[in-house]
Amino acid sequence: MWSQLIRRSWEENRLFSVLLELTYRCNWDCAFCYNDLGLRGTPLSLGQYFDLLDELRELGVLNLVLTGGEPLAHPEFLEIGERAREGGFVIRLKSNAHALRGRLAREVKERVDPFVVEVSLHGATAEVHDRQTRVPGSFERLLANLAELRSLGFRLKMNSVLTIWNQHQIADMFALADRLGVPLQIEPEVSPRDDGDRSPLDLSPTQEGIRELFSIVAERTRAAAPSPAGRAGEAAAGGAEPIAEQASTDRTEVDAVPRKHCGAGSSAVAIDPFGNVYPCVQWRRAAGNLHHRPLAEIWRRSPVLEEVRELTVEVTRRLDGLGADVARRMAFCPGAAEQAGGDPLAVYPAARQRVAAHRAVERPAVRSLPIVGVGSAGQPSVAKAPGA
Amino acid sequence: MNQDQSTHGSSTAEASTAAHPRLGADVRYRRLAGETVVVRQQAGEVLVLDEIGGRILEWVDRGVMQGRGLGHLIASLQQEFDVSSQQLEADVREFLHQLQDAGVLEPRREARRGDVEEPPGAPQGGER
Ligand SMILES: C[S@@+](CC[C@H](N)C(=O)[O-])C[C@H]1O[C@@H](n2cnc3c(N)ncnc32)[C@H](O)[C@@H]1O
Ligand code: SF4
Numbered sequence: 031m032w033s034q035l036i037r038r039s040w041e042e043n044r045l046f047s048v049l050l051e052l053t054y055r056c057n058w059d060c061a062f063c064y065n066d067l068g069l070r071g072t073p074l075s076l077g078q079y080f081d082l083l084d085e086l087r088e089l090g091v092l093n094l095v096l097t098g099g100e101p102l103a104h105p106e107f108l109e110i111g112e113r114a115r116e117g118g119f120v121i122r123l124k125s126n127a128h129a130l131r132g133r134l135a136r137e138v139k140e141r142v143d144p145f146v147v148e149v150s151l152h153g154a155t156a157e158v159h160d161r162q163t164r165v166p167g168s169f170e171r172l173l174a175n176l177a178e179l180r181s182l183g184f185r186l187k188m189n190s191v192l193t194i195w196n197q198h199q200i201a202d203m204f205a206l207a208d209r210l211g212v213p214l215q216i217e218p219e220v221s222p223r224d225d226g227d228r229s230p231l232d233l234s235p236t237q238e239g240i241r242e243l244f245s246i247v248a249e250r251t252r253a254a255a256p257s258p259a260g261r262a263g264e265a266a267a268g269g270a271e272p273i274a275e276q277a278s279t280d281r282t283e284v285d286a287v288p289r290k291h292c293g294a295g296s297s298a299v300a301i302d303p304f305g306n307v308y309p310c311v312q313w314r315r316a317a318g319n320l321h322h323r324p325l326a327e328i329w330r331r332s333p334v335l336e337e338v339r340e341l342t343v344e345v346t347r348r349l350d351g352l353g354a355d356v357a358r359r360m361a362f363c364p365g366a367a368e369q370a371g372g373d374p375l376a377v378y379p380a381a382r383q384r385v386a387a388h389r390a391v392e393r394p395a396v397r398s399l400p401i402v403g404v405g406s407a408g409q410p411s412v413a414k415a416p417g418a
Numbered sequence: 419m420n421q422d423q424s425t426h427g428s429s430t431a432e433a434s435t436a437a438h439p440r441l442g443a444d445v446r447y448r449r450l451a452g453e454t455v456v457v458r459q460q461a462g463e464v465l466v467l468d469e470i471g472g473r474i475l476e477w478v479d480r481g482v483m484q485g486r487g488l489g490h491l492i493a494s495l496q497q498e499f500d501v502s503s504q505q506l507e508a509d510v511r512e513f514l515h516q517l518q519d520a521g522v523l524e525p526r527r528e529a530r531r532g533d534v535e536e537p538p539g540a541p542q543g544g545e546r
Contacts, residue, residue, distance in 0.1 A: 120457050
């Protein structure tokens, strides 16, 4: 139901999810952070945020991601968050949680009441985590704050980025997450900085690291999978459906293959602290600026968004040519592709790396099948990928 | 949409004095073209209501029922449906119960006829 709704909003170009980067200020200093701290402009005022939230409600937006930088570092975070709650948005707060304790934590719960708080975990030990955040004590403080947030009744999730520094702790990070009772998602790809600077990539994980991540995730997924009988029982029960953990624009969330690869510019936009509107947090082609034009107008008239919508259809076509399995494993992102080489349709190194890592993990299983030729038939060469 | 204009029509004594529910504090919803997406944050569940269901939910949320009584809603709907007001009222009551069972609505403890309460966060406008 949820996935169908999202898919329909892609097809109908109906804005459903908006990500607000409230500020690029931050109390951590992550070595690999993608934020462009050199970007200049006039920050949106509180009044402009209020108008924007009203407009988003009118447009039918339900999912609202509040992020940054560190969103809690915005001096008017609580006012903006409270207005968003009053506007009936389902709010996802992405925060490093360093300041989310004591009175602020209670105020966020009472005034903003987010659907979920997503925090960042960068290692299983203080040594690794703090090396990445460049703030001594940030690991211990995160663990203490998570316990407090939990007792306040927040729904929690942890996100992590796999790097050369933490890739030896993947299993330990999952074990820590299990002990905390908080789901953990590890992103295998370090992105360049939003201004194109590739220095964050110096911390990219190795192929072995990515492979280990996929292997551990596959094992955990297998272990957690309900029995077919259990699943049938759930389906038969009908009624309400669990909401997707992330208000994602990712194609993997929809159950039938849609025309568009993702919802970038079709059901979602990202807005930076200076009012620049992008099709997605990762596809940084400015489609307009809220200081000059209201969002509804940008949404309806921006040639950039129109082109992006067409490109997401073209991505599907190209990926279909590679075969469904390769496309799925690649987790292709046209925004990342554009950033990597200027062409949103070209397969980029990190996508190729993912396919290779998946294959390495899956190969033993395929080999053990008593069927000749499955491995090659289902896995066309990545070298045939467009732009490869 | 004309629900706010249809204030005439008969409301039964039972309907007008019934205790009216309100939106659960953790419930978020949006009315989209033809349907309403309802998210129960605590349970992490999503439901989709049809056009009429969404309209009724919005009425509850906006405090319209509490202010003007269930009869007002019945009268409004009766303009669109060729069924008796008794049947409509039974259907609406059944629907409200379903929403309560699903955790979307919760009972309002001190419902008094004539109270017009806009709960914090109640949508102010029409179609959203
Ligand atoms: C930019 S942060 C903003 C929210 C908050 N400050 C935090 O760190 O959780 C959003 C997410 O992006 C991740 N991130 C930052 N830089 C990244 C990069 N270069 N590549 C991939 N993910 C990155 C962070 O780890 C975090 O999970
Ligand atoms: S906490 Fe988030 S915004 Fe701050 S430096 Fe780290 S990744 Fe960037």
